[in-house]
Amino acid sequence: MIQLNVTQKLFRQLPLDQFGQLAPTPATKAFYGQPAQGGNPLSGWHANLIALEHYSCLLFAHDRTRFPLVMLWAGTPDFAQLNYYFVDALMNVLLECGANEVQLEAAQRYLRPLQVGSRCDRSTLGTLNQMKDELEQLLWYER
Template sequence: MVTECSAWLYEMLNLEKNPLSGWHGHLVTIQCQNCILMAHDRTRFPLVLPALRKPKFAELNERFVDTFMNTLLKCGATEVRLEAADKYLRPLQIDTDCNRSVQGTINRMKDEFDYQIYYDRLNIVEMTGYNAGAWLADTPRSTKDQRNPIWPKEAMLTLLASLK
């Protein structure tokens, strides 16, 4: 759905191969609130979109962009990397392609996020999700295809640095 805040995304030219495409998301309930946990397929970079109500689902593109850019900031992304991310962002599109390895990563992220909320006595309604995403990005993730674990923060920042 195009809104005033997301119109610029729809004006961007389509890319045949976009390195920032390929996200998996999972709708979870935490503290009786709908939350979306997302992970980038290639880098396993996490996004946390907490306490989503019906009007916020209509603005999912804006929430995705806002959360992605602010989580990158919390991870220490430079201006060059933020500009690369802005250049390659496109509107979210729902697909039926499913990667069980990424889904497993998201399930682990949910358990870790649940633990963080419980241990730090956080209220999900008062969170933006940026710090939680940055915290989750500092955790190594194993994948089915690679022997060595991926560090999502390093992987995403490296990917953005390689884009021109």
């Protein structure tokens, strides 16, 4: 599993089962069939739900590296598809950052469903708040 700790605001929006997981969808069914891994380097994220202008946004920060991901929704977010959107955003950002084929394949091997909890680390939440401030700066003052 990929551990994801979220703010209470986001936690209340997610359609989680009693184990803190989203239901499999046709696009994410393959992740649920993968064997469990200990020490998954992709695990350990924090997320927050924010509003920027007229968009709902999810901000993600990896706990150890503070690697950021941003997801924008023009309409109502489809939180039931969060596993798919997370994987799609992560792989696309890695590609845009210049990851080579070997690195992308390594990331693909570690993809698993999200295991959601609400126990947040203050340091990582600070990083998410800083990300929000920087995005607002870009939108409002630098367009």
